Amino acid sequence: MTVAVDLGSNAVKVVTGIGAPVILQPPIDPELAARVGTTVPLIRRDGSRVLTLAPHDAYVRAVATALEGIPAETVAIVIPDWWSTRARDVVEQTLEAHASGACRVVSPAVAAVIASSERHRIPTTVAVLDVGAESSSTTILTEVEGVRGVVGRPAVLRGHAGTEIDRLLMHHVLGWLIPDGRGFESTDAEIAAAGQSLLKQVRAAKERLSTRPAATLTPDFPGANTELRLVRSEFDEVIGGTVEATVAMLKTSIETNASADVGAVLLIGGSVSIPLVTQVISVELGLPVILDDDPATLAVRGAAATEIPVAPQRRRRRRRHDKAGAARNVLELNHAPVPDIEPFVDPPPSSAPEPVPVLRAETTVPADQDEIVRDPEVPKVAAGHGAAPRLGGFIELSRRDAAATVPESAPPGPAHLVVETRDAPGSNRTARWTSEPEGSEWNSARRTYVDDEGMFRLRVNGRDHEVDMGSELASTSVTVLLIGLHVFVTLTETGDLLRELVLDPEHDFRPQ
Structure with a gap:
């Protein structure tokens, strides 16, 4: 058995x-x-x-x-x-x-x-779209002599999945409850319990809206003694961006691996029953969709x-x-x-905690540079992965060193930095941001993944550079922080410093 x-x-x-x-x-x-x-x-x-x-x-x-x-x-x-x-x-x-x-x-x-x-009748070549809780992925299968095998390399899109749909819907409902922007104290036990109850209702509403035109929620927040009615068209509008990103990943995978051979799309996972998923696939790909009960x-x-x-x-x-x-x-x-x-x-109660630098969500962009792509995970990098407190010990030293190496007569302009992560497993975006003068606060931080060969890529002022982290760090999650003209690469989980990269005004990039 x-x-x-x-x-x-x-x-x-x-x-x-x-x-x-x-x-x-x-x-x-x-x-x-x-x-x-x-x-x-x-x-x-x-x-x-x-x-x-x-x-x-x-x-x-x-x-x-x-x-x-x-x-x-x-x-x-x-x-x-x-x-x-x-x-x-x-x-x-x-x-x-x-x-x-x-x-x-x-x-x-x-x-x-x-x-x-x-x-169901499964064609010889089929694309399987799996929308899970934390990620969505696409795998192309073809049958040769009765055996199904993978064609090309499966694609994965992290973040655009069931948990993200729950989050978007939760924020939408909270927007009804607090339209003026007034928040609740997260330390209040009553508010915390009401939030957990509402999250369960949101998830249940997502499932109901997969088969029904409307769903009703009854929030338990103080002063919110009312029923909220959510209709499918409104639900589709809230999650439209996530669904479109997932289908775009599916379309790219099919075009890359087997554009002319795929005969259908098989849907699996907890969120594929949402009607909008099937609708967008039919419009964008024109392929039949197979959906199990x-x-x-x-x-x-x-x-x-x-x-x-x-x-x-x-x-x-x-x-x-x-x-x-x-x-x-x-x-x-x-x-x-x-x-x-x-x-x-x-920790000893007498020891004062080290202040955590505040990461700005936006930075100044020169007129001739591309628009900054804001990363929704920036606060998570600072608070959830432990990188910020570990870096506090050498921030000031790095700034003094940078000030000593930059000619006073010709202060450098902003450096435009791109962290290229599209080919690395576990990554789903390209992060772009611009530095500010050396005396400024932290500019930004981005989480990325080293690829299977231990490399990840940086583009500095339009020039591409590969950073070799070593094979022992292959597929490892790292956090890239931009401080003035210094780029720090740390382990996401522990905050340990792995590399310090200096942006040189004359040569754009210098490893250290």
């Missing part, structure tokens, strides 16, 4: 066999899938303890947690198609080291086609139908140790990777 597991950041889904009902479990960390294959460990606080675990070990441990108490001779694990080869390899190696039976990673696109082919579980149901041979030696060993003769789980939680545990030490 093959048990299938799909680790999602919206819900973990388990199917214990062909035709079995889907078991829903609590979701995994939203960052986990994107972090597998990187060298940055996951660090989490658990009460009075600090847990540290490599991302691939954490992923396999999450699989073991999902299988706890479920007997299985073989296990099919649905992993993202857009994972790098390194990410897939480290997970397979970890499974081999900790599992006592057959475990195999499965493509969600291939598994979805297997499940969908029972009810339950697209959110299509991949895991197809994975349960995947045939995985059981290794004879492991099967005999497992049965020999099982006195009752019943099937055992091939991946036990107590045999899964174990995190390093350290006690959590509170």
Whole structure:
């Protein structure tokens, strides 16, 4: 019997066999899938303890947690198609080291086609659009001698997915409640509870609007004793930008990998039931759309139908140790990777916290330069990833050094900096911004990903430069900060300084 597991950041889904009902479990960390294959460990606080675990070990441990108490001779694990080869390899190696039976990673696109082919006619070449909670991705499959294989390289668009739709809809509803811009105190327990209740209602309204023309919400905020009615046309207007960006990614992937061969688009994931998704695909691509009754579980149901041979030696060993003769789980939680545990030490109350620089959302752009693209993740880089506090120790030193190296008679003008991330896994935008004089506050910060070869690209005043971070940092998330004429590259998770790059007024760029 093959048990299938799909680790999602919206819900973990388990199917214990062909035709079995889907078991829903609590979701995994939203960052986990994107972090597998990187060298940055996951660090989490658990009460009075600090847990540290490599991302691939954490992923396999999450699989073991999902299988706890479920007997299985073989296990099919649905992993993202857009994972790098390194990410897939480290997970397979970890499974081999900790599992006592057959475990195999499965493509969600291939598994979805297997499940969908029972009810729909699937063309020889099909594009699979997967809209999950944190990202959207496209995989092109073609059939050769009865076997489905991936054509080209899967594309991924992070951020434009289910969580972003929830956020947009939540902000829209809050705009009704506080039209004058007045906010609520986030520390108020009553307000926090009302916000959680409203978020659940927003998610439920999103699902209702997939099949009905309207949905009603009843916010519990003080002074908001009213019912709010949301109609589908209004809903479509709110999420239109996200849907169009997702379909644009799908269209580009088809044109790049198999423009003339794709016969249909198969939709999977939790948010593809929104009618606007099908409408925009039909208008932009002119292809038939295949939509299952339950697209959110299509991949895991197809994975349960995947045939995985059981290794004879492991099967005999497992049965020999099982006195009752019943099937055992091939991946036990107590045999899964174990995190390093350290006690959590509170900071001394007497030590004053280091002030966090304020990142400006906008900067001055010269008339002959392109318009600045604002990055909605800028506040997240400062507050959520720990980069800003670590940099405080050398900000002033870097400014003094820069002042000493710049001729006083010819102060440099602004430097136009572009962080090129379109070819790197996990990135979905190109960040552009312009520096200001050396004595100014922080200009901006951007989060990006190093590519599979350990490189990322900068364009300074129109000239392209490649920054070699080393193969050990391949696919790693880094934060790029622009301070005057200095560019600092830090680990996103810890804030540790990796590189300092100096923008030279005469040569535009100088690594240091």
